Amino acid sequence: MTRKPAHVFDRAQEWGGLAAFVAREQPPATLGVVSGRRRQGKSFLLEALARETGGLYFGATEATEAESLRLFADALVRHTRAVIEHPFRDWNDAVSYLFQQYRDHPTAVVIDEFPFLARTSPALPSIIQRELGPGGSGRASQARLLLCGSAMSVMGGMLSGQSPLRGRAGLEMVVQPFSYREAALFWGIEDPRLALLVHMVVGGTPAYREEFVSGDAPSSLADFDAWVLRTVLNRQSPLFREARYLLAEESDIRDPAIYHSVLAAIATGNTANGAIASYTGRKSDQIAHPLNVLEGCALIAKEPDLFRAGRSHYRIVEPLITFYEAIMRRRWTELERGRSEAVWEATWPTFTKQVAGPHFEAVCRDFAAEAEGDLFGDLPAEVGSGVVNDPAARSQIEIDVVVLAAQDSNAPRRILSLGEAKWGEVIGHSHVQRLERARELLASKGYDTRETVLACYSGAGFTQELWAERRRDLVLIGLDQLYAHKG
Incomplete structure (x- = not known):
């Protein structure tokens, strides 16, 4: 060969x-x-x-x-x-x-x-x-x-x-984009936090490193903000208008306005069909076609709620589009005038909440999907997210990373892991307690949770008390673990 x-x-x-x-x-x-x-x-x-x-x-x-x-x-x-x-x-x-x-x-x-x-x-x-x-x-x-x-x-x-x-x-x-691990190697970035920040902006698209920024990679965490300013927010950089071109190049998209509005809705956290419709000012049946087209173009993905049949949410697949819709589109006039530094400073909280947070959750799900059997006790068959209703508290518990075992028609569905993912928040006992409560509720609904592992994923670390615990049913996964190469 x-x-x-x-x-x-x-x-x-x-x-x-x-x-x-x-x-x-x-x-x-x-x-x-x-x-x-x-x-x-x-x-x-x-x-x-x-x-x-x-x-x-x-x-x-x-x-x-x-x-x-x-x-x-x-x-x-x-x-x-x-x-x-x-x-x-x-x-x-x-x-x-x-x-x-x-x-x-x-x-x-x-x-x-x-x-x-x-x-x-x-x-x-x-x-x-x-x-x-x-x-x-x-x-x-x-x-x-x-x-x-x-x-x-x-x-x-x-x-x-x-x-x-x-x-x-x-x-x-x-041919898929590079995974977050492969992208770090491709960009030559060894710091896991810096690698993930870069991935939040440009994802795993190979052309962005060589053709679009001529190999310009941030040299350190301290250089990340300057790198954003000289690349994606630089009006003279090819990366500046790339997100717009990605949409314009799709032949099935004939009315860019509604498609940008749908993408903006998803990028700002309105990920369910009804929420997208409300954000765009359209009825649910009126956005069905744009959603189908965007999904067919592989720009968004429809992901089911693993605990609520018939419920699903949408996720933008291309990180650069999320960055554009959440950060750039609403401040486009200022960016074209060269005020990128002021825009980036003002939108940093938005980046943390609407870009970094959801992206980190998606990366954690990717990590879980590739996990070996010794991490959760068995090989994952299905990985996603889900919402657990808590009638007593009249609330809902959102589970960022759900790992299910293969379905056995003669037995209850086994939950291998329930995970909480926080990019900018130190994880402590309160987060673990939420997962414990969700595990109890799911057991009462007929799921097999006897060996369910509680997983905490954090980009900001864990409390000392949580590190001190030695529990077989709890794993703590930081950035170093996420980027540890398999094999």
């Missing part, structure tokens, strides 16, 4: 899957689909794959069908060094010719930004399906065709429902 080149950071699992897909011996031709949000390094990864395996990489552009066919023909000629005797009349000619050229050995053929081609040539997916099918030119070919794109709604629909390519792909890969 082709080894991953040194200049490709991490992505070992993705590289392994792609290299194995390309290396499959013998006909017929096979199809792979690679997708992911913009700026995640898909093109970088596929270009490296084509280069290392001797394959063809073709990056589509927004162009007419005729021009795209000419550009594709030119790329084929450069790669195969074979003269095309007659210009391609349409994609029927081009796809058939493509498969006929790669019969001798497995060859990667990457078509990047495939949605550009499919938009001007809607029949293209059907043509590929036909040529991959019985009697098609792909039956005698060893082409390993990889279709790639950033339009998540388009790419997601290519293999679903009644799509012509449904059931044809031998590889379906979504």
